[in-house]
Amino acid sequence: MEWKILAQPILDSRMLLILKRAEKIQRYLSKAVITYDSLPREIKYIAGIDIAYSDGRAYGAAVVLEYKTMRIIEEKTYSLNMTIPYIPTFLFLRELPPAIAVARMLKVKPDVFMVEGHGRAHPRRFGLACHFGLVLNTPTIGVAKGLLCGEVRSINDSWKPIIDGEEIIGAAVLTRKNSKPIYVSVGHKVSLETAVKIVLECSRHRIPEPIRYAHLIAEKAKRKT
């Protein structure tokens, strides 16, 4: 965690100490992540979370969709001032607060959440999606557009495993024919197999509907301000 940090004047020695402690916390909390299915067999509602930025402000959006139809049944937004810089592997410092806040505003309790960012496909096996799922103690799936660590094994078809060391930390999923894959990993209380299945069932475009809608809603909230 030294690379881009030196390129950012805002990161003083004090911040470096905070990151050191954060790493330790991430490694510790990663042990509490549940990587098997602990969610309803029949999913009725699924939620998507995304954050957009403008000036020094973050706009979080949460949307709940009816699983069977992918229709929006509820949406909420929440914004706050943002001063924390983006630092790879520490995305939670920026996005967890607005993500948790906006998720708590939902009246409908979804069976599973889809969060923008990695879950276990993280150097310390504790990406934003794990953090989110653990804090809210709810089933969560991590979906990212780019790889943070690990490598995709060019094996079979539908989805390819993301390998880091000896373990499978996620899956590269092709949600649409001629486009780049998206990276799916366990957030909390959902197995990788189920996570991939859910992502595929929610895909009409490259980005699965819950996150795609959350993104649009966050963008809309940003514009109207």
Added chain:
DNA sequence: GCGACAG
């Protein structure tokens, strides 16, 4: 040592 690195 150098490069890479979710949003």
Added chain:
DNA sequence: ATCTTGTCGC
């Protein structure tokens, strides 16, 4: 992530 028009392709 964000700043941005037209354009190629399913």
